[in-house]
Amino acid sequence: MNLTKLQEWLQETNNDLAYISNPKTIAYFTGYEMEPHERIFALLVFKDQDPFVFVPALNVEEAKNSAWNGDVYGYLDSENPWAMIADRVKQTTAAYQNWALEKNDLSVAHYQLIHEQFPDANFESDVSSFIDQIRLYKTPTEIEQLKAAGQEADFAFQIGFDTIKTGVSERYIAGQIEYQLKLQKGVMQQSFETIVQTGANAANPHLGPSMAKVQPNELVLFDLGTMHNGYASDASRTVAYGTPTAKQKEIYEIDREAQQAAIDAVKPGMTAGELDSVARNVITKAGYGEYFIHRLGHGIGKNVHEYPSIVQDNDLVIEEGMCFSIEPGIYIPGVAGVRIEDCGVVTKNGFEPFTHTDKALKTIPIND
Numbered sequence: 001m002n003l004t005k006l007q008e009w010l011q012e013t014n015n016d017l018a019y020i021s022n023p024k025t026i027a028y029f030t031g032y033e034m035e036p037h038e039r040i041f042a043l044l045v046f047k048d049q050d051p052f053v054f055v056p057a058l059n060v061e062e063a064k065n066s067a068w069n070g071d072v073y074g075y076l077d078s079e080n081p082w083a084m085i086a087d088r089v090k091q092t093t094a095a096y097q098n099w100a101l102e103k104n105d106l107s108v109a110h111y112q113l114i115h116e117q118f119p120d121a122n123f124e125s126d127v128s129s130f131i132d133q134i135r136l137y138k139t140p141t142e143i144e145q146l147k148a149a150g151q152e153a154d155f156a157f158q159i160g161f162d163t164i165k166t167g168v169s170e171r172y173i174a175g176q177i178e179y180q181l182k183l184q185k186g187v188m189q190q191s192f193e194t195i196v197q198t199g200a201n202a203a204n205p206h207l208g209p210s211m212a213k214v215q216p217n218e219l220v221l222f223d224l225g226t227m228h229n230g231y232a233s234d235a236s237r238t239v240a241y242g243t244p245t246a247k248q249k250e251i252y253e254i255d256r257e258a259q260q261a262a263i264d265a266v267k268p269g270m271t272a273g274e275l276d277s278v279a280r281n282v283i284t285k286a287g288y289g290e291y292f293i294h295r296l297g298h299g300i301g302k303n304v305h306e307y308p309s310i311v312q313d314n315d316l317v318i319e320e321g322m323c324f325s326i327e328p329g330i331y332i333p334g335v336a337g338v339r340i341e342d343c344g345v346v347t348k349n350g351f352e353p354f355t356h357t358d359k360a361l362k363t364i365p366i367n368d
């Protein structure tokens with residue numbers, strides 16, 4: 001059905017074919033999930049012919065046995081994939097003048113290799129924003145997967161909280177989380193590298209886990225997610241180990257209020273920029289605006305970060321079926337960082353989160 005929409009788009013935009021190269025986009029259209037590393041994985045979609053998938057020879061059988069019912073062609077490592085794709089295109093159709101590329105994804109090197117095969121073709125068209133548009137509205141089946149991924153994130157938080165004690169490193173805690181997800185939940189992949197940050201490390205929002213050890217009376221920030229049947233989760237919680245200081249408590253409560261205000265404000269018809277402002281105003285009024293150094297949120301689906309961006313001045317109108325994160329943060333360099341994040345879906349009544357781990361400031365008793 002989605003491929004039909006892409007074919008209609010090709011016809012409307014006077015394109016003959018689309019070369020789809022992002023593995024997540026290919027999975028979206030075909031149901032076949034694969035990470036090709038440096039090898040070539042492509043979906044070719046024609047305006048009026050059947051599409052085909054092109055994969056390394058070692059993936060041909062799994063592609064044929066996947067949800068994808070269309071043609072599959074493979075290439076050996078010793079063969080030239082670009083010449084083979086060109087042959088297949090020419091066997092499929094006589095119309096290959098106007099190509100639409102996934103310009104957000106395709107490397108310049110790969111573009112040049114395609115261009116060499118079709119020196120007279122026109123490669124101006126970009127299918128990326130059309131793909132963003134159709135992936136923006138999640139189907140009930142996609143929402144089920146996102147909820148299941150959210151449950152795994154909730155489980156991961158419990159493992160993380162239970163592992164905190166004086167002297168264990170951020171990496172040890174991250175390792176336990178990922179190990180127990182694998183062992184107990186069969187999770188084979190995180191949606192990104194698990195973030196565990198203690199004390200002032202949490203003031204750098206994306207700093208990976210270090211060998212820094214948990215100390216009493218610090219905040220510990222977790223940001224984590226899993227992949228569930230090809231769909232991502234992404235959630236953050238910040239907890240106190242021992243007794244939080246007045247400052248730690250203050251920024252936690254402001255961030256929590258900002259996050260809750262944004263969740264409560266979501267309704268179809270408002271803009272992404274308006275939603276960002278709801279949270280930002282809470283933090284700014286409390287005097288910490290300069291410490292909220294990123295957008296409020298981002299879309300989530302097959303990619304952990306995808307369209308749209310919930311950012312100041314974005315006029316995109318929020319509608320039912322869109323899924324995104326709400327994750328205000330306050331980061332005070334050298335002192336502490338707090339982020340509270342839930343992803344969820346917009347319904348006609350508001351925002352339904354995919355994660356449910358409690359957000360009242362959790363204090364973990366000191367355990368030496």
Ligand code: MN
Pocket residue numbers: 234235298325327341
């Ligand atoms: Mn996020």
Ligand code: MN
Pocket residue numbers: 223224234235236341
């Ligand atoms: Mn996150």
